[in-house]
Every structure is written in structure tokens, then in C-alpha cells.
Amino acid sequence: MRSSLPLVLLLAAFAAQAGEMEDARKRWAESPHGPMLERILPPGFEPTDLPEPKSRGARLTARYCIQCHNLANPAMHDAAKWPAVVERMVLRMQGKGNMGRLMAEMMAGVEAPPAADAAVLVAYLQRRAQKPLDPRKVPEAYRAEGDAFRLACNQCHVLPDPSRYTAREWPAVVARMEKNMEWMNRVVGSRPLPGEPQLKIEDINAFLARHARKPRE
Numbered sequence: 001m002r003s004s005l006p007l008v009l010l011l012a013a014f015a016a017q018a019g020e021m022e023d024a025r026k027r028w029a030e031s032p033h034g035p036m037l038e039r040i041l042p043p044g045f046e047p048t049d050l051p052e053p054k055s056r057g058a059r060l061t062a063r064y065c066i067q068c069h070n071l072a073n074p075a076m077h078d079a080a081k082w083p084a085v086v087e088r089m090v091l092r093m094q095g096k097g098n099m100g101r102l103m104a105e106m107m108a109g110v111e112a113p114p115a116a117d118a119a120v121l122v123a124y125l126q127r128r129a130q131k132p133l134d135p136r137k138v139p140e141a142y143r144a145e146g147d148a149f150r151l152a153c154n155q156c157h158v159l160p161d162p163s164r165y166t167a168r169e170w171p172a173v174v175a176r177m178e179k180n181m182e183w184m185n186r187v188v189g190s191r192p193l194p195g196e197p198q199l200k201i202e203d204i205n206a207f208l209a210r211h212a213r214k215p216r217e
């Protein structure tokens with residue numbers, strides 16, 4: 001049964017990773033700050049969804065980045081944004097960030113990456129980052145017709161490049177973003193304020209459709 005050895009090792013590795021994940025999820029879910037941590041990022045993006053899943057960058061992301069909250073999709077932020085985000089997160093893992101006390105209470109078992117790992121993490125996240133909208137190519141985003149899109153879609157990350165998807169593909173992404181908004185906003189438990197801009201899904205989809213990638217015939 002020589003040939004089954006690699007499979008056994010692979011399964012063991014999966015089990016170990018799943019175990020680590022379980023531990024991490026338990027840690028933040030059971031923390032007194034769990035409800036706050038839970039809302040930092042939406043659920044649904046799993047380590048198996050990471051691009052280049054076998055690369056060192058993906059493995060380090062899965063190892064370090066689910067210790068306190070749900071996993072971040074590398075495509076959430078553009079390349080320019082990631083270094084500062086990772087720097088802030090590494091400080092938190094070292095117990096030095098703001099919210100020091102909150103983090104300190106969770107620190108038992110939280111592992112901080114050495115500088116070399118942090119560099120690999122940044123490079124990986126940047127390689128798989130969001131491509132921002134180029135205002136020279138889509139100046140309409142900054143005109144009245146782009147208002148609904150611009151106001152809604154730059155709250156958590158840069159404005160995404162509309163040519164990332166086709167007109168048919170965008171509505172599903174926008175619907176997921178609507179869920180992300182609900183999930184991430186519930187942290188503050190805010191009620192819609194009178195006069196607060198409302199989400200105009202139809203306008204957003206129409207704008208994206210106009211500037212979307214053309215489907216290949």
C-alpha cells in the first residue's frame with residue numbers, strides 16, 4: 001500500500017488545518033468580544049476559496065488571518081491598501097494594536113508572523129488584490145450617473161473596476177455586497193437615519209452593466 005501514503009499525509013494535513021481553523025473559530029466565537037469580532041468580516045470565504053491554495057502565501061493567510069475574524073478575500077482590497085492593513089494586523093497579533101485590551105484577552109494562542117512570513121503574506125495579497133477603477137477610463141463614476149455606485153461601493157474598499165465582470169455577472173456580486181453591508185454594519189447596530197442615502201441597487205447594476213466587460217462570443 002505504498003501509494004496510499006501521500007494520501008494519508010494529505011488527509012492528515014487537511015485534518016490539522018481543519019483543526020487549527022476550528023480552534024481559531026472557537027477562540028473568537030467564545031471571546032466576550034465574539035459578536036464584535038464576528039462582524040468584522042462576513043462569513044463565506046473559506047481557506048479552500050483562496051487562490052493558488054497550495055502556495056506559501058495562501059497557506060500563511062489561512063494560518064494567521066482567521067485567528068480573530070472571518071477570512072479576508074485577497075480581492076477585497078487593492079494592492080496599494082494591503083501593506084498597511086497587514087501591518088496593522090501584525091501589530092494586533094503582537095498585542096500592540098489599539099484595542100490592546102480586547103486583543104490581549106484573546107492573545108493566548110494567537111500567533112504573530114515573523115517578518116519574513118509577513119512579507120510573503122503582503123506579496124500574496126497584493127498579487128491577488130482587487131483591481132481599482134481607473135478614473136481616466138471610467139470618468140462617469142465621478143459624475144451624477146455614478147453617484148449610486150460610488151457612494152455604495154467605496155465604503156469598505158476602493159471602487160472596483162467595472163470591467164472585472166460582465167453585465168450578467170455583476171448582479172450576483174452586488175447582491176453579495178448587499179449582504180456584506182448588512183453583516184458588517186450590524187456591528188454598530190445602526191438604524192437607517194432619515195435622509196440617509198439609501199442603497200439603489202438598480203442604479204448600481206445599471207451603471208456596472210454600462211461599463212462591464214463585454215462577454216466573449
Ligand code: HEC
Binds near residue numbers: 110156
Ligand atoms: C489579533 C487579531 C487579528 C488577527 C490575527 C487578524 N486581524 Fe484583521 N482585524 C482585527 C480587528 C480587531 C479588526 C477591526 C479593526 C481594524 O480594522 O483594524 C480587523 C479588521 C480586518 C479587516 C477589515 C478592515 C479593513 O481595513 O478592511 C481586514 C480586511 C483584515 N482584518 C484582514 C486581516 C488579514 C489579512 C489578517 C492576516 C494577515 C488579519 N486580518 C489578522 C484583528 C485581527
Ligand code: HEC
Binds near residue numbers: 073075178180204
Ligand atoms: C460593507 C462593506 C462592503 C461594501 C459597502 C462593498 N463591499 Fe465589495 N467586498 C467586501 C468584502 C468583505 C469583500 C470580500 C468578500 C467577498 O468577496 O464577499 C468584497 C469584495 C469585493 C470584490 C472582489 C471579490 C469578487 O468577487 O470579485 C468586488 C468586485 C466587490 N467587492 C465589489 C463591490 C461593489 C460593486 C460594491 C457596491 C455595490 C461593493 N463591493 C461594496 C465588502 C464590501
